[in-house]
Amino acid sequence: MSEQELKALRVRIDSLDEKVLELISERARCAQEVARVKMASLAEGEVPVFYRPEREAQVLKRVMERNQGPLGNEEMARLFREIMSSCLALEQPLKVAYLGPEGTFTQAAAMKHFGHAVISKPMAAIDEVFREVAAGAVNFGVVPVENSTEGAVNHTLDSFLEHDMVICGEVELRIHHHLLVGENTKTDSISRIYSHAQSLAQCRKWLDAHYPNVERVAVSSNAEAAKRVKGEWNSAAIAGDMAAGLYGLTRLAEKIEDRPDNSTRFLMIGSQEVPPTGDDKTSIIVSMSNKPGALHELLVPFHDNGIDLTRIETRPSRSGKWTYVFFIDFVGHHRDPLVKSVLEKISQEAVALKVLGSYPKAVL
Ligand SMILES: O=C(O)C(=O)C[C@]1(C(=O)O)C=C[C@@H](O)C=C1
Structure with missing residues (x-):
């Protein structure tokens, strides 16, 4: 390519950037107008709701449907x-608490869902995220709920039994783990590998093959593991890209998770009910009486009405030994007439039924 061609293309890019800039600014001014309209139409004592997950899902889906490349749909949606x-x-800066410390996959999930223009607050434990949201110190919380290799995150499920929370969104994240070392680490004398227990489990086979005799130490998060190895000379950490970047660690081995499709699903929790989008999921907790056939009774109405169950999880209930609650996710919104009638049928048989929330299916 000649210098002249390159110069001409850059002039074109400059002129396109000016247009993009003007359009983004016009969009931002529009959002400010939206905020003004939302404020003006409030009834007395009503609090304005600026964040609208159902609208955001619609915007992102539209972008993906209309995109004609060359940028991929996900890439384009990420920009929007x-x-x-x-x-x-500009309307209202959102405050979001997440399972910290900084650099965790939960932080990455929060950014994927809300974008980077939020005020984010790392919390030391899942229960603290719930408490921070319940106290109204933040608008939303982000917690992991299930991993494709290791299953349910029980701390999260149990926290739903203790707190009244509304689920208002979900996000899935591909989890890639790396073996990380600090600049002082002597790589031939690693005697300890730190990580979160779930991540150690997700890399079990790789560790058995490559570091069979090295001590595996479970710590509170991958980011905490990364932080520890920074100052140590004989240890390594298993963590992701964010933690590696944050603590300036080197990747000794990349993508060491046993399953290449290793993914984690995260939930956004708050107090805001989300209206239907036409492509939603609902999460409920049900406790049934301890009698034969109880689970069958619970599942039949879903089957009879063709409602697609996406997950069912059992946890010991807090109210008695050997009694259980079921966490169920299914496709649909609790305001859909069909879903409504199924929930009514179940509540006739159940000891207790709680709708945790209906929310748009993850777009990104
Ligand atoms: O449509 C709205 O209600 C807006 O506030 C605008 C907008 C947007 O930028 O498109 C911004 C925030 C909301 O969460 C959803 C959409």
């Missing part, structure tokens, strides 16, 4: 995700 995040911040 950030534009919308900044527009919302």
Whole structure:
């Protein structure tokens, strides 16, 4: 390519950037107008709701449907995700608590869902995220709920039994683990590998093959593991990209998870009910009386009405030994007439039924 061609293309890019800039600014001014309209139409004592997950899902889906490349759909939606995040911040900067410390996959999930223009607050434990949301110190919380290799995150399920929380969104994240070392680490004398227990389990086979005799130490998060090895000379950590970048660690081995499709699903929790989008999921907790056939009775109405169950999890209930609660996710919104009638049928048989929330299916 000649210098002249390159110069001409850059002039074109400059002129396109000017247009993109003007359009983004116009969009941002529009969002400010939206905020004004929301404020003006409030009834007395009503609190304005600036964040609208159902609308955000619609915007992102539209972008993906209309995109004609060459950028991929996900890439394009990611760009619009950030534009919308900044527009919302003009209306009201969202405060989001997540399972920290900084650099965790939960932080990455929070950014994927809300974009980067939020005020994010790392919490030391899942229960603390719930408490922070319940106290109204933040608008939303982000917690992991299930991993494709290791199953349910029981701390999260149990926290739903203790707190009244509304689920208002979900996000799935591909989890890639790396073996990380600090600049002082002597790589031939690693005697200890730190990580979160779930991540150690997700890399069990790789560790058995490559570091069979090295002590595996479970710590509170992958980011905490990364932080520890920074100052140690004989240890390594298993953590992801964010933690590696944050603590300036080197990747001794990349993508060491046993299953290449290793993914974690995260939930956004808050107090805001989300209206239907036409492509939603609902999460409920049900406790049934301890009698034969109880689970069958619970599942039949879903089957009879063709409602697609996406997950069922059992946890010991807090109210008695050997009694259980079921966490169920299914496709549909609790305001859909069909879902409503199924929930009514179940509540006739159940000891207790609680709708944790209906929310748009993850777009990104
Ligand atoms: O449509 C709205 O209600 C807006 O506030 C605008 C907007 C956007 O930028 O598109 C911003 C924030 C909301 O969460 C959803 C959408």
